[in-house]
Amino acid sequence: MEELLDILKDLHPDVDFEHCTTLIDDKILDSIDIVSLVAEINDAFDVAVPAEEIVPENFNSAQALWEMIQRLDEV
């Protein structure tokens, strides 16, 4: 989780990623963020986020992202 938060902080140093649960709904993340984020998650956690997982529910909070990573890691 720490590593994920670091990746997120790098994208937007001014956002409180620990607590924000509306990253998509409030337009905090945009499409370039999603592209960078998926690439970095793939690299850092040695997973391959498939297109089906790239949905708003998985990107609205750090917690949701973390749960997705865990899920992908189990496969």
Added chain:
Amino acid sequence: MQRNVLEYLEATAPRLPDKVAFSNGTDSLTFGQLSRSARGIGTWLAGQGLSHEPVVVFMEKHPHSIAAFFGVVYSGCFYVPIDEEMPAYRVELIFQTLKPRAVLCDEKTRSQVEAMGYDGILCNYEAAAATEPDDGVLAAIRAAQLDTDPLYIVFTSGSTGVPKGVVACHRSVIDYIEQLSATLGFSEETVFGNQTPLYFDACLKELYPTLKFGATTYLIPKSLFMFPIKLVDYLNEHKINTVCWVVSALTMISGFRVLEKQVPEYLHTIAFGSEVFPIRQFQLWRKALPNAKFTNLYGPTEATGMSCFYHVDRDFEADEVIPIGQPFPNTGILLLTEDNKLAAPGELGEICIKGTCLTMGYYRMPEKTAECFVQNPLNDAYPELIYRTGDLGRYNERGELVFVSRKDFQIKHMGHRIELQEIEVVAAMHPEVAQACATYDKEKDKIHLYYTGGAESGELSAFLKEKLPRYMLPNRMERLERMPLTPNGKVDRKALAAK
């Protein structure tokens, strides 16, 4: 001879009154409704005594904002679209240049305009559109209009920190729409999926051919460009067959390997531009849609949309670049070397454009206009303007024009044209930033900002968000103890870019 873009609408609306012209998937305007609303707005604006002046359309991206554009044109004024997500600071800069006497807004944006302390005429779309059209008034306005009257102003990044307003007239837009439509083969059957924002010239590609042919345009919600499967679903649901997108929107789909699972099955015409298309991504598209027509477009805002096209007719190796091809008919390209001679085949030169496509220059910026719109140096016999794009290109061995690089620090990032110095100027406004330098990593399509001074990156990031549009925000920021300098004391951009 056609003199006004509204003639497109006036030919189509009586023929196809109930066909949907513009839709976002939820709300739609038919050609009949579009015509009625636009004439209502035109009548209302004319009633306010407005004529031959900029009217700001400060609205959410919606079919209504398009009706507002045409309403402004009916009044004999020219429209200036403003992005509702643009930071107030930037909107204020634009208002200082325009000094607009009237602004059209919607429920959502009204408070934003009021918060700026704007004291001119402010009217909600709904109220203006509900006005009973006065055909006599509108006909009198039209009779007095010239095809050289301005149609719109769109604002683009300026290196001094002040955005530049590019003014285009009816004639250059009509010329562009005619040439583009013939080149891409638009028709009444065309269903456009619009991706680009309405506050740039890029949306001309959908707006005016829709009027001309009685086609339909879907304004695709911006949020879908984050979620590729939903995006392809949307394209299929609305049977979208034609897209003119920036490359990064197309690679969003191919890059996440969506095309292996799901193909936009109605798509047969794909135009792209503003950026280099990575060949591997391009091949994924061609493989998924082997029968579709792919066209690379190139052109600066100052020459009204696009100036050159290349229909992809062969395969490319991973290290090759897709050419920008040849100019549209009735557009002239001069490739000029540094000493203002025509570049020899294969030689590098600045791409310069001439013809009806040239816009009228930058609004209230005569010096800047005179710098870029200049007398053709190859012609000393009569006045003939060319626009110096600042883009460097060359002809390949097949005689196709190829874009090579920029002369200055202008970049294309996610399809947006940005002057890196504008980011630096704004960053340096922060009280605790001493020096700032922005660089662009082309390979990763990322903007990096290096700065000196005491500001925390979080603070600076929040500061920039208040002043710059989203697409200009640096993707990475780094504080340095000191800026690397070249031997003659300038910031060493190369050293920073290599970091």
